[in-house]
Amino acid sequence: MSNEDRIKGWRSRRKESTYAVGTGVAAWRLDLTALFDTDKPVASVLKQLVARLQGEPHGSVAARRAVYDALQTELDEEITRSGHDDLAADFARRRLRIIVRLLENDIRADVPVYEPGYVPAKLAAEDERLGVANERRVQRRKTEEAQSARRHASRNDIAMEIELLPEEVGDLAILRDRMRGLHDNYRAGDTEEGRPRLRTLLPMFIYQLHVMHGESRIALLWSLVGPVVLLTLISSLYFLMGTHYILGMDVPTFSLLGATTWIMFRQIIFRSSTGYVSARAMLNFQGVTPLMCALVQAMIYVTVYLVVFGVLITAGHALDLISLPDNVSAFVLFVVLMGVGGAAMGVLFGALATGWHFFLRLAPVIERFLQIFSSVFFVSEQLPEQLRPYFLWSPFAHGMQLLRSVYFTNYPSQNASLSYFLTALVFLAVIALSAERLARSQIQPM
Structure with missing residues (x-):
């Protein structure tokens, strides 16, 4: 159709006194609800739109634009009436614009749009692309809302409830049954007062072992590798100086005792302190306190490193590198006492x-x-007399030297004091429990 034909058609319509641009638009309202549903095709809306154009004056761009504007107004009214959110409203508007754009392009290209079965060639692809983009926007909105809700709950120390996935509902029911079974073992008075009981330690201990096993098996492997690395480092320094015995103790065993005990001590401090701070989620369970979470971490690592000691000493003795302890029970006792000192420091660090x-x-x-x-690397008897007091202020130096003394009976430590070590442990434990008592009220269940 040439421009001259369009002008002639416009003049002929102008002669009709009843004609106006967009006349009769209100009588051809479309069902626009399909635009909001991503699962419904837009072919039905397209069919209605084509019928509406065909039933009204549509020979000019102005006339068709009046129809399109009326559709946009009707869509806005539908959005207001139905209360759709901004994402759904924007998706419906974009869908309508795609239909109008493709239809108008075909009309201007003289495509027979009024024939039965007409569908723009690119409509399905354009609508699919828009649906994928809208799904991404919806998922991004859900993620942002979840993050905002989690941040709000954390800042205000309130419980956060989330919608479970269908496959997790059954797991939650099983967990509730098991927790109900655990709570049934409590006496009524204990449940009402919420007091922690010693029987809670074993389930917590088993749970933390499962967590450790599930998080990283390399961490358990490193509990063996770490002492070996530090043992090799300490031993190599002595061997380079030509020293094979230190005050009657062979260098490999001397290094093993210092390296493994201190790595255990360090792990207990770090794990128990972080366990105390991060215990908020566990406080929702009956009888669980931050102190209990920290003590369970300490128990785990004392147990793990007692096993590590057994493996390394046995393997080292089989290779004729490590000597056996002269007093096994006293040796185990001092290892546990060093673990107690690490637990006290961990609780103190967590409270701070x-x-x-x-x-x-x-x-x-x-x-x-x-x-x-x-x-760890040397004992006080190796130092000059005037420097020993500067190193013996630490109660853990006394503990390490007493540990070596019971391991090697031919090394009676002259400077280590059992009373000083035990008194310092008690004093440190009292300070840690006092700090924990003051900090407990600041930790709320998550």
Whole structure:
């Protein structure tokens, strides 16, 4: 159709006194609800739109634009009436614009759009692309809302409820049954008061073992590799100096005792302190406290490193590298006492970190400082007399030297004091429990 034909058609319509652009638009309302549903095709809306154009004056761009504008107005009214959110409203508007654009392009290209079965060639592809983009926007909106809700719950210390996936509903029911079975074992008075019981320690212990096993098996492997690496480092320094025995103790065993005990001590401090701070989720269970979470971590690593000691000593003795302990029970006792000292420090660090979150970043610095003064690499008898008091202020130096004394009966430590070591442990435990008592009220269930 040439421009002259269009002008002639316009003039002929102008002669009709009843003609106006968009006349009769209100009588051809479309069902626009299909535009909001991504699963419904837009062919039905297209068919209605073509019928509406055909039933009204549509020979000019202005006339068709009046129809399109009326459709847009009707869609806005439908959005207001139905209360759709902004994402659904934007998706419906985009769908309508795609239909109008493709239809108008075909009309201007003289495509027979009024024949039965007409569908623009690119309509299906354009609508699919728009649906995929809208799904991404919806998922992004859900993620942002979940993050905002989680942040709000964390900042205000309130419980956050989330919608479970269908496959997780059954798991939650099983968990509730098991928790109900655990709670049934409590006496009524204990349940009402919410007091922690010792019987809670074993389930917590087993649970943390499962968590450790599930998070990283390399961590358990490193509990063996780490002491071997530090043992090799300490032993190589002595061997380079031509020293094979230290005050009657062979260098490999001397290094093994210092390296493994201190790595255990360090792990207990770090794990129990972080366990104390991150115990908020576990506080929802009956009888669980932050102190219990920290103590369970300490128990786990004392147990793990007692096994590590057994493996390394047995394997080292089989290779004729490590000597056996002269007093096994006393040796195990002092290893456990060093673990008690690490647990006390971990609880103290966790309580301090509750009020000052940055404090745990200083924990490695404090641990390295203690390592120098705790007879890990040498004992006080190796130092000059005037320097010994500067190294013996640390109770852990006394503990390490007493541990070596019971392992080697031919090394009676002249400087280590059992009373000083035990008194310091009691004093440290009292300080840690006092700090924990003050910080407990600041930790709310998550």
